[in-house]
Amino acid sequence: MTTSLWALVVGIAGYQRLAPLPAAVRDDALAVRDVLVDDEHCGYPPANVTLLLDREASRDAVLGALARIAAGAGTDASVVVYFSGHGGRDAGAEYLILADTDPERLGPTAISGAEFSAALRAIPARRVLVVLDCCHAGGVGRLKSGLAEPLYERLTTGRVILASSREDEFSYVLPGASHSLFTEHFLAGLRGGVPSDDGLVRVFDLFEYLQPRVTRDRRTQHPILKAHVEENFPVALRAGGRPEAPVKDNDGFRYDAYVSYADRTPDADWVWNVLVPRLERDGLRPAVSGDSGDPGVPHIVNAERGIRTAKRTVIVLSRAYLADHTAGFENVLAQSMGVREGTYRLLPILLEPINDLPVRLEQLTTLNVSDPARRDRDLDRLVRALHAPLPHRDGIS
Incomplete structure (x- = not known):
């Protein structure tokens, strides 16, 4: 220096x-x-x-x-x-x-x-x-x-x-x-x-x-x-x-998951007290919406940067999430990015029962932590998915 x-x-x-x-x-x-x-x-x-x-x-x-x-x-x-x-x-x-x-x-x-x-x-x-x-x-x-x-x-x-x-x-x-x-x-x-x-x-x-x-x-x-x-x-x-090797995986991603959620109770409590500790405990690198990126930079810029440098975007679905315009921007961006690349980047988690998901989200396989009988099993599925390579739309990873 x-x-x-x-x-x-x-x-x-x-x-x-x-x-x-x-x-x-x-x-x-x-x-x-x-x-x-x-x-x-x-x-x-x-x-x-x-x-x-x-x-x-x-x-x-x-x-x-x-x-x-x-x-x-x-x-x-x-x-x-x-x-x-x-x-x-x-x-x-x-x-x-x-x-x-x-x-x-x-x-x-x-x-x-x-x-x-x-x-x-x-x-x-x-x-x-x-x-x-x-x-x-x-x-x-x-x-x-x-x-x-x-x-x-x-x-x-x-x-x-x-x-x-x-x-x-x-x-x-x-x-x-x-x-x-x-x-x-x-x-x-x-x-x-x-x-x-x-x-x-x-x-x-x-x-x-x-x-x-x-x-x-x-x-x-x-x-x-x-x-x-x-x-x-x-x-x-x-x-x-002493420099450190860049924090990226073999595919060039800085994060394993960008977590998009509604920053209000109870969604925020679940993200910070359950989801993030579980991902970190399993050796994954999460970035969390609103808490990553450069301060002073517009959220739209930071969100794009976080989603682009993360292998998958995990969206925590709830009624509050669907009403949140910022969250909506993030999941549309992640889905659009996946379409351009020919990959499936978006990984939805259902935090509470919702019967009227938007069609573009309803078509995706959704993990369900709102059901106690499925909660632990679907969190395990989430961890395995985030450790795995990105799935491509031609069916070949």
Whole structure:
């Protein structure tokens, strides 16, 4: 990686005027710093990485560290800013809450969204990733206040903002875990989990890796990414810069299945709690509609890319699915692609009894998991079909 690498890592568990947060907040920040400076992983020069924990993370210290990055990082640098702690809101304004913040005087003692945005804009680097882990809950029973999505929109000019959850959700520390759920997968991605054929961890690939894993482990937590950039830029070395063979099978497919479903209960619960774990347990590589693809790119583009790079498209049929226009686009696209190629790409699963399927879907052999007597057998059939080569319309695989 020829660009210079800079980072600021902030973790605040001990506040002077607020109740303490879980130790996982501090451990998250320490682990992020350690993986960034590890030559076997991200390869950041230790001198370019500032770590601020608890009392060290004052308003002046954080702004000063951002100013040092602005002074040292050139336009071709890659910069990561990681913040784990409280966010706050007052009179419509958003704030990062620092160790010395007075909750009765947020303006002069916290860092407002406008100040934070200005500090980021002062960094000349064209590749800046801001990671905000601003809400913890779950096994430890304490919460961090989150930040509203309009703030992320203001911060994204030339930047990528990765947040641990939606503004109306909590970010969880699972019972017995040493790290927050979000940061656990963020770290795993930086430690080599993100596939790469050029030895680099790229920003959208990192999100594509961690987002479905976080949501798989906690269905009510959805990391989000806001971006106004023109490239999938690198944020770190992968495994010290060692490239990995492209993640494709012998037929050139990146995924075994693209899962198209209606993203609402109970369909989403079944997909994430039953279908995806079963496919992964059997060594298959699923991509899930809405949780794969490049953030900031129109869904129609990401859907086409996911369906094209997956061997089969699995559609989870329900009444909600048939009423969903996005889902309809996906299954029509997959079926049309199969017609052009002379293959059968579409594999339907019936999640609930439906007597009036569209003719183009009714003609396909459908697996039925709505019937308890057939559920396990048809899931086995699904796994076998996804492991097998694509069937061709001339009857020859």
